[in-house]
Amino acid sequence: MTSGNLTESGLPTNSPPLALSFDLDDTLWPIWPTIERAEQVLHGWLGEHAPATAGRFDAAGLRALRNAVGERHPEWGHDLSRMRLESLREALVLAGDDPSLAEAAFAVFFEARQQVTLYADAREALGRLAARFPLVAVTNGNSELARVGLDTLFQASLSAIRFGVGKPDPRIFLAACERLGVAPGRVLHIGDDLMLDVNGALEAGLQAVWLRREVGVDEPAPALKAPYRVFDNLTRLADALGC
Numbered sequence: 704m705t706s707g708n709l710t711e712s713g714l715p716t717n718s719p720p721l722a723l724s725f726d727l728d729d730t731l732w733p734i735w736p737t738i739e740r741a742e743q744v745l746h747g748w749l750g751e752h753a754p755a756t757a758g759r760f761d762a763a764g765l766r767a768l769r770n771a772v773g774e775r776h777p778e779w780g781h782d783l784s785r786m787r788l789e790s791l792r793e794a795l796v797l798a799g800d801d802p803s804l805a806e807a808a809f810a811v812f813f814e815a816r817q818q819v820t821l822y823a824d825a826r827e828a829l830g831r832l833a834a835r836f837p838l839v840a841v842t843n844g845n846s847e848l849a850r851v852g853l854d855t856l857f858q859a860s861l862s863a864i865r866f867g868v869g870k871p872d873p874r875i876f877l878a879a880c881e882r883l884g885v886a887p888g889r890v891l892h893i894g895d896d897l898m899l900d901v902n903g904a905l906e907a908g909l910q911a912v913w914l915r916r917e918v919g920v921d922e923p924a925p926a927l928k929a930p931y932r933v934f935d936n937l938t939r940l941a942d943a944l945g946c
Contacts, residue, residue, distance in 0.1 A: 720910055720944070722885040723832060724876070726894030727842040730914050731829070731853070732819040734844070741815035742766060748811045756798040768794055781863035784845045787812065817850035822916070828937035829856050831946040839879045841892070843869040843899065858883065870896075871903025880909070893940065897925065905929045912940060 728734035742762040750757040760768065769790035772779075779785050791812075792805035832838065833856040840848060840860040848854040859882040863869030866878060880887045887908035894900025895914050904911040911931040913924065924933050934940045 718888055718910075720836065720891035721889040722837045722839070722880075722883040722891075724839045724841050724879045724883075724890055724892040724904075724909070725857075726870075726892075726896070726900050726914075727840055727846050727848075728844045729895040729916075730893065730900075731825045732821050732851075737816060737819050740818070741812050744815040745808060745812040749808060753795055753798070753800040753804050753808070756794050756800045759798040760794050765790065765794060781843065781867065781869040783843075784809070784813070784864055813845070814850075816845065817847060819846065819851055822936070824936045824938045826853075828941045829853065831941045832937075832944065833857075835944070835946050837883050837885070839883055841870065841875055841879045841894075870894075870899040871906065873903070873907035876904055876907035876909055893937075897927075901931050902927050905931065914940075 725731065728737075739762075742765065746757055746760075746762045746765065769787055772790045772793065773786045776786065776789075779789075788805055788809045791808045792802045795802045795804055795808075829838070838857045840857050842860070843863045845862065845864055848857055848860050854860075859879070861875055861879050861882065863875065866875050868874055870876070876892065877887060880890050883890060888910070891910040891912060892900060892904035893912040893914055894904070895916065897913055901911040901913045905928050911929075913931055913933045914935075914937070915924075915933050916935055924931075932943075934943070
């Protein structure tokens with residue numbers, strides 16, 4: 704659990720965290736297996752209700768169309784749901800199916816997208832952390848804690864879709880601190896993305912942990928504007944925070 708520019712404790716000794724903020728996708732569960740399953744469920748639904756669209760676009764083709772919509776509309780970067788919905792509408796039109804089916808198709812995808820498989824350490828460690836700290840979720844994705852089954856552990860959840868901007872914009876981090884009623888310097892943000900989560904949090908004045916699950920924590924970690932700590936699972940983080 705190291706970083707190249709850390710104190711022994713990894714956190715400022717005069718300002719231990721009073722609250723925690725968490726990224727969701729690839730921090731509490733792996734996102735791409737979830738998305739791939741949801742896309743397969745969606746394609747199966749299209750095969751039943753919009754067969755021309757299912758015949759013209761396989762799951763990979765639908766994803767490519769969604770990515771193309773995102774490239775055409777960078778202003779929607781904070782709203783993954785809007786991009787997915789618009790790409791479904793376009794797919795239906797291109798295939799000659801009824802574009803009004805887009806909303807129902809998206810609802811099928813969205814429900815399946817909530818069926819996540821938590822990392823093995825996540826639920827138990829979150830329970831330990833929530834018993835000591837207030838928690839808030841800060842996500843650029845479109846998962847919903849109530850549907851995932853973790854809402855009872857969090858005091859609040861901020862999504863880029865509803866807030867209007869996403870990480871690394873400091874405004875969403877500062878809004879999370881306001882929800883917690885804790886000054887930014889006493890909030891510790893935990894996430895998997897070095898730039899969106901760690902650097903974004905540090906730029907907003909929060910403390911930060913890089914949850915680096917897929918790379919050994921003994922690998923060198925880049926220096927950023929302020930110290931941060933690196934962990935490879937949440938159990939070790941809970942241990943380090945005395946939970």
